[in-house]
Amino acid sequence: MATGIDIQSVTKTYSRGGETLRVLDELELGMAGGTFYALMGPSGSGKTTLLNLIGGLDHADTGSIVVGDTRIENLDGSDLAQWRAENVGFIFQGFNLLPVLSARENVELPLLLAPLSGKQRREQAERALELVGLTDRMTHKPKELSGGQEQRVAIARAIASDPAVILADEPTGDLDRDTADSILELMQRLNKELQKTILMVTHDPQAATYADQTIHLDKGKLGHIEDNRTAATGS
Amino acid sequence: MPIRLLIRNMFSHPIRTLLTGLSVTIAVFLLCVLDAAIGGLDAAVSQASRTRLWVQSAVSLFVNLPDSYESKIKNVPGVEEVVRFQWFGGVYQDPSNFFAQFAVDARKWKESYPELEMIEGSLEEWEKARTNCIIGTDLASRFGWKVGDKVPLTGTIFPKSDGSAWDFTVVGIYESKSTSIDQLTMYFHYDYLYESLDTGAAGGPGGVGVFLTRLAEGADAATTIGAIEELYQNGPQRVRATTEGEFQRQFISMLGSVPTLLYSIGGGVLFAIFFAVLNTMLMAARERTRDIGILKSLGFTNGKITLLLVAEALTLCLVGGGIGVVLAILAERPLWSFFSAFIPGFTIQSNVIVQGVLLAAGLGIVAGLMPAIRARRLNPVTALRSEA
Numbered sequence: 001m002a003t004g005i006d007i008q009s010v011t012k013t014y015s016r017g018g019e020t021l022r023v024l025d026e027l028e029l030g031m032a033g034g035t036f037y038a039l040m041g042p043s044g045s046g047k048t049t050l051l052n053l054i055g056g057l058d059h060a061d062t063g064s065i066v067v068g069d070t071r072i073e074n075l076d077g078s079d080l081a082q083w084r085a086e087n088v089g090f091i092f093q094g095f096n097l098l099p100v101l102s103a104r105e106n107v108e109l110p111l112l113l114a115p116l117s118g119k120q121r122r123e124q125a126e127r128a129l130e131l132v133g134l135t136d137r138m139t140h141k142p143k144e145l146s147g148g149q150e151q152r153v154a155i156a157r158a159i160a161s162d163p164a165v166i167l168a169d170e171p172t173g174d175l176d177r178d179t180a181d182s183i184l185e186l187m188q189r190l191n192k193e194l195q196k197t198i199l200m201v202t203h204d205p206q207a208a209t210y211a212d213q214t215i216h217l218d219k220g221k222l223g224h225i226e227d228n229r230t231a232a233t234g235s
Numbered sequence: 236m237p238i239r240l241l242i243r244n245m246f247s248h249p250i251r252t253l254l255t256g257l258s259v260t261i262a263v264f265l266l267c268v269l270d271a272a273i274g275g276l277d278a279a280v281s282q283a284s285r286t287r288l289w290v291q292s293a294v295s296l297f298v299n300l301p302d303s304y305e306s307k308i309k310n311v312p313g314v315e316e317v318v319r320f321q322w323f324g325g326v327y328q329d330p331s332n333f334f335a336q337f338a339v340d341a342r343k344w345k346e347s348y349p350e351l352e353m354i355e356g357s358l359e360e361w362e363k364a365r366t367n368c369i370i371g372t373d374l375a376s377r378f379g380w381k382v383g384d385k386v387p388l389t390g391t392i393f394p395k396s397d398g399s400a401w402d403f404t405v406v407g408i409y410e411s412k413s414t415s416i417d418q419l420t421m422y423f424h425y426d427y428l429y430e431s432l433d434t435g436a437a438g439g440p441g442g443v444g445v446f447l448t449r450l451a452e453g454a455d456a457a458t459t460i461g462a463i464e465e466l467y468q469n470g471p472q473r474v475r476a477t478t479e480g481e482f483q484r485q486f487i488s489m490l491g492s493v494p495t496l497l498y499s500i501g502g503g504v505l506f507a508i509f510f511a512v513l514n515t516m517l518m519a520a521r522e523r524t525r526d527i528g529i530l531k532s533l534g535f536t537n538g539k540i541t542l543l544l545v546a547e548a549l550t551l552c553l554v555g556g557g558i559g560v561v562l563a564i565l566a567e568r569p570l571w572s573f574f575s576a577f578i579p580g581f582t583i584q585s586n587v588i589v590q591g592v593l594l595a596a597g598l599g600i601v602a603g604l605m606p607a608i609r610a611r612r613l614n615p616v617t618a619l620r621s622e623a
């Protein structure tokens with residue numbers, strides 16, 4: 001059930017004011033299914049861009065991205081949207097909850113795309129909120145929640161439809177140390193207990209230690225991969 | 236649940252939603268009322284009698300013709316009867332109580348108006364005294380007048396020399412079977428007016444405003460009009476003869492260019508509201524750029540997002556438009572009593588109700604599709620970057 005990700009010679013450029021910016025430069029990267037990866041690198045090194053490409057929010061110029069057994073450059077339009085709904089959960093730094101909906105309704109959103117009854121949707125959303133420890137905040141609107149609680153709702157939303165891959169872009173960037181730690185523990189549990197493949201962008205070396213491995217990206221190319229488990233046990 | 240999102244979005248800016256919906260209400264209401272007015276005016280012209288000609292001064296409706304013209308017009312081939320018509324312009328208590336009064340030859344007048352029927356009193360009763368008059372059923376209900384009531388009118392064109400009011404007694408009430416003839420007019424004896432002027436009891440212009448000319452059976456209107464106008468081609472006063480339909484049209488535009496003004500302002504307002512609503516909805520959708528990005532990142536297809544945006548705009552416009560239609564139907568009666576003096580056929584047709592609903596639906600679809608097309612092109616990555 002664990003889904004691996006294979007990045008094969010992926011190039012992505014942006015043109016700005018006449019000059020082209022090579023954000024990802026023939027990147028080669030393989031990620032094993034069921035592993036928790038941290039993605040680090042200087043600002044502008046292409047971390048967010050890579051995440052968006054894997055999640056199918058944007059297209060690579062050349063190269064190939066294979067998630068599980070799906071070559072996502074072959075998908076387009078509604079096929080891609082549907083694939084994303086079934087296979088990928090996004091978590092953002094800014095939480096990105098819909099302000100007009102309650103916590104539970106936000107979590108129910110991706111479930112609208114699955115063939116479920118209203119009752120099933122509700123139950124599944126409540127289970128996801130239970131998993132992130134927010135059973136007592138289900139009817140609250142985002143602005144009635146703390147930052148950490150908002151991010152928990154966003155995580156519940158990302159896992160509600162049980163996708164194999166979770167892509168998180170600086171999920172703890174706006175949170176204080178303690179709150180960040182509890183969110184990171186939660187991510188770790190998703191990986192260990194539910195075998196999710198997680199790719200998490202972070203600037204915080206301490207946050208990266210929660211991941212199994214840390215991928216270092218530099219100027220659109222792979223720097224090196226660090227194994228946190230051996231590093232932790234080896235010291 | 237998408238319904239819930241739709242409703243929550245609408246209520247997230249309650250004032251804006253309310254004002255936008257209200258704009259659509261006003262637009263649809265306006266459309267219904269304008270159409271009723273236009274339709275009523277058309278009916279007044281198209282259903283006008285083909286056997287009646289109106290002969291007046293070529294200068295203006297306010298310039299009278301000499302009495303002597305009556306017999307000469309009557310001798311024109313094709314003319315069956317000539318009836319004197321004089322606009323009285325009296326005021327009942329207050330100028331705001333405006334209604335039309337005409338001094339006429341009672342018996343000839345009745346013969347020329349087969350569309351009118353006495354529902355109370357009778358022609359015989361009317362002829363019994365010169366201060367007697369008959370009134371339309373709408374006029375009767377407007378002021379609560381009954382047969383036997385005395386109605387004093389202050390002369391404006393024909394003031395009494397001693398400053399007193401003219402006295403009239405209501406002896407009959409008529410009903411109209413044609414949408415081109417109103418039920419809001421008072422008719423009284425021409426002799427009453429004429430003799431008061433002769434004895435000096437009242438002042439004002441002599442002569443006759445209009446000679447209502449009835450065509451003989453089989454007579455051609457155009458030929459007869461030509462012959463009547465030919466009579467006074469070289470003075471002393473040239474006349475203008477028109478069919479009743481043409482006269483109605485002229486009378487309508489004489490009442491200030493109110494209707495024309497109504498149409499152009501109304502049309503302009505309708506147009507302005509349309510764009511204001513569109514603009515507001517586009518702005519509202521633009522504010523939700525980030526939300527659209529979120530939905531896309533969750534795997535919502537362009538089709539689903541389009542559906543959501545269109546459904547939202549459509550709901551708002553249909554609710555607003557629906558209220559507009561209901562208001563128009565409720566307002567038909569009071570508006571009619573206001574307009575019927577010059578638009579007797581003022582009615583809100585069922586087809587304009589359909590048109591109103593279609594206008595609202597069209598507005599909703601356009602207002603929903605335009606941001607949807609934008610959302611379709613929107614890259615979720617860029618959308619998510621935009622701040623809430």
Ligand SMILES: Nc1ncnc2c1ncn2[C@@H]1O[C@H](COP(=O)(O)OP(=O)(O)OP(=O)(O)O)[C@@H](O)[C@H]1O
Nearest residue numbers: 014015016021023042043044045046047048049050
């Ligand atoms: N839509 C775009 N148009 C033009 N340039 C872009 C676009 N998106 C990203 N870039 C540029 O691509 C480069 C990489 O951006 P990216 O967001 O992937 O960086 P990052 O590694 O996530 O940085 P950060 O740590 O600051 O989030 C940056 O220089 C950025 O300005």
Ligand SMILES: [Mg+2]
Nearest residue numbers: 047048049169
């Ligand atoms: Mg980034």
